[in-house]
Amino acid sequence: MQVAFPYPVKVQSSTPKLSGMRFSPFTNIDGESFATPTLNGHWKLDLDIAAIGMQGHLALSSFVTQMEAAGATCVVPVCTQWRPNDASGRMLAPNGSAPEWTFDHVGFANDPFDGFTLRAAASHRDSYIDVDKPALSQLWPGHYITLGDRLHQVGNVSAIGESDTAIRVSLMPNIRGNHDVGAVVVVDQLRLKCRMETGDQVGGFRGPSPVRFGSVSLVEAF
Secondary structure (H helix, E strand, O other), rough: OOOOOOOOOOEEEEEEEEEEOOOEEEEEEOOOEEEEEEOOOEEEEEEEEOOOHHHHHHHHHHHHHOOOOOOOEEEEEEOOOOOOEEEOEOOOHHHHHHOOOOOOOOOOOOOOOOOEEEOOEEEOOOOOEEEEOOOOOOOOOOOEEEOOOOEEEEEEEEOOOOOOOEEEEEEOOOOOOEEOOOOOOOOOEEEEEEEEEEEEEOOOOOOOOOOOEEEEEEEOOO
């Protein structure tokens, strides 16, 4: 079951953490311990959220209840403070998740910035991608990107042939699936397909306060 992220719930903090990149350490015949590497990493995402007013309370309560179902997934917006520049050299502004006048969450209010595109096809398990970008834009180590509904963090960036518009970007975790040439590399409307591990339920009566605070722990869904 695909569950919509609740609107108009406000995200106060969003903390993605990459887990599962190493197995438990093993010990060799000399008694030395080593971590066993793996390519099966997955994201964990902790959200602190605030629900304001009747619509916010009802939306958040319904979301937590629906996500308790077996196999329930949600494409969750991933909020970050720092974003790349746009084609004019100014930092991209955060985009709202939905227009204020809608009754329900219907996705992002506008299209993502399309200035970053794949210069070459990206294949499953690749550790880097080649990207075309505007001359005044740049990705930095630490930025996040999204390909499809999969989140990646930039580890390193280098120019291709000293070009102002072509870069090679190292990513963690490795690429999920296959992506064609020209696919948009999303840098401003980050998202991640998740399942819920735990979530605070705000339903029921807790006094007349118009604001409810809660937290939700999510894990990447495959």
